[in-house]
Amino acid sequence: MTSPDPLRPAPAPAAGPAAHVVIEELAAGYEGTRVLDVPELTIRRGEFLSILGPSGCGKTTLLNALAGFVRPSRGRISVDGADVTDVPPHRRGLGLVFQNYALFPHLTVAGNVAYGLKVRRVERAERRERVAEALRLVGLEGYADRRPRQLSGGQQQRVAVARALATRPAVLLLDEPLSNLDAKLRREMRVELRELQQRLGITMVFVTHDQEEALSLSDRIAVLNGGRVEQLDTPERVYRAPASRFVAEFVGAANILDGVADGGGVLRIGDTVLRTGLPGPERGRPAVLALRPERVRLHTAAAEPASADAGSGGAASGVLGYRAFVGDAWHSEVHLAGGATLSARTHAEPPPLGSEVTARWSAEDVIDLTTAPAEEAR
Amino acid sequence: MTRTSPTRGRAAGAGYALPAVLFLAALFAVPLARILELSLHPVDGTGNPLPEFSLVQYQRVLTEPFFAESLRSSLLTALLVTVLCLLLGYPVAYALARTRPGVLRTVMFVIVVSPLLTSVVVRSYGWVVLLSANGAVNRFLVATGLADAPVPLLTSYLAIVVSVTHVLLPFAVIPLTTALGGIDGNLRRASQMLGAGPIRTFWRITVPLSLPGVATGALVVLPLAMGIYITPLLVGGANRPLAGLRVYSQITSVYDYPVAAALSFTLLLLTLLCVTVLGSGFRFWERRLYG
Structure with a gap:
């Protein structure tokens, strides 16, 4: 069975924006200091949500809580209505693109992309097809047999995206994935990422400290400061009607x-x-x-x-x-x-x-x- | 200081290594050449080397079971000890690599290298105390009824393997810790995000990526285990079938220096062969792994 776009996630039960990932009363901290305090945050199905904030604002902690690497001290995270707060990362069915890509150096590009499919015991023939499809999606068809270290930073980035998408995750989390690229490549990848997201209709949660990235990519931006969401709105609203002085100064320059x-x-x-x-x-x-x-x-x-x-x-x-x-x-x-x-x-x-x-x-x-x-x- | 050209800089760098080079040449290469020369002489009835050259000593080493068996036993023991060191060292190294620097890690590390910090006499005497006829192990065996009478543990093969593994374990743990500590934690996390649980992540990611550490550990432990003789001598006595002990007894009690030299050289060549085979095996694996 081959659907026209095999990487498209399972169809949404209802059309239109729906509550996909729901965060309630979430708090997390290390050794007594609270680094995250999010009373409520709903991520809609198929949206591109940026989590924007300066370093130390808790954005990485929020992402790690979503991924399952940080255990919240309080609160609930649910995906498609199922509470995943106590579910370990490997059973959450989410994808994550790391800032340093974290490609497996001992596997080929195809081996990296196939990794999640092997874990899921996908048949060899289907696996090969899905690996090829994922690589085609990021424009790396001819690179299946290369090793990660033989690739440029931008290519490694694409492999990381292909690897995460191959398993058809419910949500793709991206942890500052563009910050290790040079300025020109970063702008190109920004466009590619957005196009990919819109084509697949996949929900993406994009963590960044770069306001320009957040503005140009997102459906909505959550501006984080000191572990709290200062504003959650469309890029235009965040820019034109900042909810706080912090948002006004952090997103775009402001007098x-x-x-x-x-x-x-x-x-x-x-x-x-x-x-x-x-x-x-x-x-x-x-x-x-x-x-x-x-x-x-x-x-x-x-x-x-x-x-x-x-x-x-x-x-x-x-x-x-x-x-x-x-x-x-x-x-x-x-x-x-x-x-x-x-x-x-x-x-x-x-x-x-x-x-x-x-x-x-x-x-x-x-x-x-x-x-x-x-x-x-x- | 005036400017120095790169070549002059390099020459100056080589000069710094000169003391070490002279040291090695005088104390390693020259005696080695002397032993090689010695091994090529036949002996008279009292073990004195004769002036003519022959390969008769090597013939003795390879044909007389007393020597040939000891070579075989040394090789098998060294391989067994290497495997044991890697198997026992891996979990320790894993724990060490995952412990944050601090008091706990330092204490763990000191425990790991403690065999190297202890004198060979004290360490071996410790094993004697434990394994002798009225030592702790035998008393436990007799008291629990697992043995009717004390077992001669000291002269057993087990005593050799255990005591040699004990002293060589740090040489496996240290490179393994380095290799495991050098694996980017995000690779483990990436594996988990792709749906692999901790066990699968360990076998698919951690183990393959720690292979260079396994190789280094094996390539350090194996040669050391091949030539070891003081620890088995102090624990089980000189009459154990190990090549190192045979060399020792030929020198100290038989006074047949040429055959001792021939046995030493055969052991050295065997060790080099093992290291080469093992080393290229690991290199082949690594190239397959990393392309």
Whole structure:
């Protein structure tokens, strides 16, 4: 029996996004310190979920808890409704791609891919077919008899993916799989991985510290900080409407304007005074705003726009203290009067260093984080 | 310091090895050549070497059962001891490799190398105390009724195997620990993620990848076991059928130096042959494993 796509996982019982992996009240820690505390996290069938966070945020612990290598101190993990919290890794039926690929050096590429099938006692003929199919999927048809160490990093990466997919896991876990590749290959593999995931409709949980990877790959991103999920949302929402100051700063660059409202949309940050463009909180109330650098426009005093435009949105004046061409844009820093600094990312070349400039932005681009939960002291 | 060319640097490096080279040449190569020369002389009735050259000593070594049997026995004993060291050492090495560095690991390691830290006299006397007619083992055997009278354990083959395995075990454990400790833990985890339980993972991943350590252990233990004589001498006496002991008795009581030299040389060649065969066998395996 050969289905058109033999690596496609068993069909979902119900169409559409369904709760596939459910994490409840999960806590894990080593020697008394809690490194993970996830009250609730549901992974939908067929989605690409990134777990994004800085090193030490608990993302690897979360992945290891899903895989079964870390025993949670509390809570439940279920896959397709079955509680797997106490199930050892080899009986969970999940796949894992390691950061260092962890290919078996004593087996050929085909031997690596066939490993999980042999364990499952798949017949030799079917096994051969499925190994070939998995290798075709990652574009390594001609490499079956090579040894892992004869392959480049990118090829080893593909073998690792093929090996994990060959057993048709319910969920494929990926532990920073692209971080050992060079920048160009990383971008290519990103596209390949996403295409593969969409073609197979397999659920992938992708752990990364690279916000760009998470943004470009995911259906949803769970931003982890200090063992807690700070936000779980689509890449666009995470970027445009970060739930906390941490998310705003970690996902994409952000100017954080942390000051006290002076009334009438004016914010005072230390000695710096700027117009936010928002009606703003009442005078005397603290306010935290975030502003993406690419939303900041720079104007020299000579080229000030018409007063109509100047009237709306936010603005701050200062001196251009830094400018650098970064390929697809210019990165500048404006030293505002009073000491604060504002980053800008513009397509137009900024004026020369030392110029008097006015930074402007639209009101709708200001992200208000004043009511967002403050970062807990830990 | 002025710049040195790479070749000069290399020459300087070779110079550092000169003391060791001279040391080996003076104390190993020269005596070896002397023994070879000695083994090529026939002897007169009192065992004094005669000036002419002949292969008669080698003929004696290979035909007289007294010598030929001892060579055979040494070889079989060495192979048995090697296998025992690897079998007994593997679990120890596995435990050592999986223990995090700390007090426990240090204590384990000291226990493992303790035979090497103990004088051969003390160590062998320990076995004598245990295995003698009124030693702990015999008293246990008699008390439990497993034996009616004390068993002559000291002169048994078992005593040789046990005491030699005891002293050579560390030479197996150390390379095995290195090999097992060098296996990336993610390989075990990858195997488990692919559905293999701990036992299958052990046989399919851990054992094949520890093979270089097995090879090193075997290639160290086997030659040592082939030539060992002090431990069996102190435990079971000089009359055990081992080539090393036969050489010893020819020198100390028969005073037939040429036949002792011929036996030594035959043992050396046999050992080299075993090491070569074993070594190329392992290399073949490794090449099959790693491509």
